[in-house]
Amino acid sequence: MFSTQFVFNYVLENALHIWGNIRERLNLPAGPVGLPVVGYSVFLGKHPHRDITKLGDKYGSVFTLQLGVNNVVVLNDWEAVRDALNKDAFLGRPFHSPFTAIAETKSLADESGEVWRDQRRSALQILRDLGFGKGSMEDRITDEISYLTKCIDETNGEPMNIHEVLVPSMSNNICHLVFGHRMDFNEPKRQLFDKQLDQAVSRISVIGVLAMSPIWFSKLFFKLGGSFNKKVFNAVISIFESEISSHRKSLDTNNKRDYIDGYLAEMEVRQRKDPNTHFTLKRLDSNARAFFGAGSETVRTTTEWLLLLSVRYSEHQKRVHSEIDSVVGRDRSPCYADRLHMPFTQAFINEVMRYKTTIPVNLMRRTTEDTSVLGHFIPKDTQVLANIWAVHNDPKVWHKPQDFNPNRFLTSDGKQVIKIDAFIPFSYGKRNCVGETLGRVEVFLYFVSLLQKYTISAANDEMLTLEERFGLSLQPKHKPILIFNNRY
Ligand code: HEM
Known part of the structure; x- marks a missing residue:
């Protein structure tokens, strides 16, 4: 039971927070007015990325949105995002987030300032030393894809929910990176791991709501979540603890196997100094x-x-098939360098990543000093949200952005891929995605390897509506139940 004092403290903290926000708002760019406590959040529908983009028609490229109790400055087109994310003042993360409410120590994705800079630099160095971005990484991904295609072959052309096998397959690529080994799809630890990560993710799907609440509410939420929540999180945590502990026992600093080894070696050096x-x-x-x-x-x-x-666009599938046949052939696995000779396939991948932007609204940023964007004053410690969806649908940059058209990424003769600065699925500037290289290689190799082997069709029409479910990432609303027919 909570004591009266406890409840009083929370109510007081909340009231002070709201009062602080009202005063803060006076210094921020204009924007739509919301309701007390819940802000504008209640007016956002199931597709907040689209609703926020539309607000730009009235409020322009930069405006303030009260999300729950927080004032958030929205960057709502390419000009605003480029101007802001090029500045060091926008490199911070909020002091608190639902993630930091449950973790004892912030990860590099949640940190700000010198700690973030140092942790990020070290992570990138470790990835480079491990050969990420080079052939050894590709070999591991190609190996992982062979387990996936084995599962697909077992379906003998019957419909399958590809989501169910992509989950462990993708997570195994991160297992390689972090733990130095994969886990078999049927291994009980693997299944437990996926189930628990999945549960953790579904718990975290309320994170959007929590992100709009004061931090005390997030803490209370996880506290009241009770034993089930704790059990889920503790089980996941124990897998990491046991991996770290076994790595410590077998660490050879001259032969680093994975991210954990790289970090432990760096930690030894740092701890000796400080x-x-x-x-x-x-x-x-x-x-x-x-x-x-x-x-x-x-x-x-x-x-x-x-x-x-x-x-959905089988004519494009045919064109990718023919590019694969002429560049890769049938006797070897694709490699990342093949992309240089496959302009249409690259353009298709780019257009998918624009049209269905994986992270439609970027991870929240915080200004670390007084600054400005497109002439609007933004005070220190303001939360800032870059709407990547809006950038990818900015009519000042893209012709008919609502159309799915891979050719927009190709020169008129179709032979070269055009680089478009406003194409930013991995975000933009010094705090863009750490795993961009790995992400790009994985996406290319999975897609090309699957199309090299199969002609793919849908088991029903529902999923071809391409409806979206907004969450941590922009997911297909309907499960991808697909039919994979061997091409040869
Ligand atoms: C298609 C795949 C991916 C997409 C679309 C993607 C997208 C993003 C975006 C939009 C951000 C936010 C950056 C910002 O605040 O401006 C981000 C951050 C991050 N991503 Fe990725 N990502 C992908 C794959 C990966 C992979 C494979 C890894 C792991 C190796 C990874 C690790 C991270 C980390 C650690 C951050 C936080 C970076 C920081 O705060 O400094 N991502 N990603």
């Missing part, structure tokens, strides 16, 4: 979990859209 370093086991644990959270679902969602759109 016992108060922010390179700690708890930070390693948070970073490792952030890689799974950020690097698994994003690639899977993108791959699901690629498959669905190649089914």
Whole structure:
């Protein structure tokens, strides 16, 4: 039971927060007025990325939206996003988020300032040392794809829910990166891991609501979540703890196998120099979990859209098939360098990542000093949301953005891919996605390997409506039940 004092403190904290927000709003760009406490959130429908984009018709490129109790400055077109995300003042994350309410130590994805900079630099260095962006990474992904195609072959052309096998397959690529090994699809630990991550993600799907609430509410939510919540999270946490502990026992700093080894080696060096370093086991644990959270679902969602759109537009599927046949052939696995000779396939992938932007509204940022965007003053410690969906549908950049048209990424003779600066699925500037290289390689290899082997069609028409479900990422609303027929 909560004491009267406890309730009083929470009510007081909330009231002060709301009062602070009203005063803060006076210094921020104009925007629609919401209701007390819930703000504008109640007026956003099932597709907030689209609703927020439409607000730009009235309020322009930069406006303030009260989401729950928080004032958030929205960057709602390419000009605003480019101007802001090029500035160091926009590199912070909010002090609190629902993620930080449940984690003891912030991961590199939640940190700000020098700690973030240092953790990020080190993560990128470790990935480089491990050969990410090079052939060894591709070999592991290609190997993982062979387990996937084995499962698909077992369906003998019967409809299958590809989502169910893509989940462990994608998560295995992060397992390789972080733990140094894969887990078989049928391994009980693997199944437990997927189930629990899935449960954790579905718990976290309320995160949108929590992000709009004061931090005390997030903490209370997880506290009241009771034993089930704790059981889910603790089970996931124990997998990471046991991996870190076994890595510590077998660490050879001259032969680093994965991210955990790379981090432990760096931690040893840092701790020798400074016992108060922010390179700690708890930070390693948070970073490792952030890689799974950020690097698994994003690639899977993108791959699901690629498959669905190649089914919906079968003429494009045929064109990708013919490019694969002439560049890769049938006797070897595709490699990432093949993309250089496959302009249409690249353009198709780009257009899918624009049309169904995986992360439609970016992870929240915070200004670390007084600054401005397109002439609007933005004070220090303001929360800022870059609407990537709006950038990808900005009519000042894209001709008929509502149309699905891979040719927009090709020169008129169809031979070259055009680089368009406003194409930013991995975000933009110094705090863009850490896993961009890995993400791009995975997406290309999965899509091309599957189309090399199969002609893909849909088991029903429902999923071809291409309806969306807004969440941490923009998921297909209907499960992708697909039919894979061997091409040879
Ligand atoms: C198609 C795949 C992916 C997409 C579309 C994607 C997109 C994004 C976006 C939009 C952000 C937010 C950046 C910002 O605040 O401006 C981000 C951050 C991040 N991503 Fe990815 N991502 C993908 C794959 C991956 C992979 C494979 C990994 C892991 C290796 C990863 C790890 C991260 C991390 C750790 C961050 C936080 C970076 C920071 O705060 O400094 N992502 N990603």
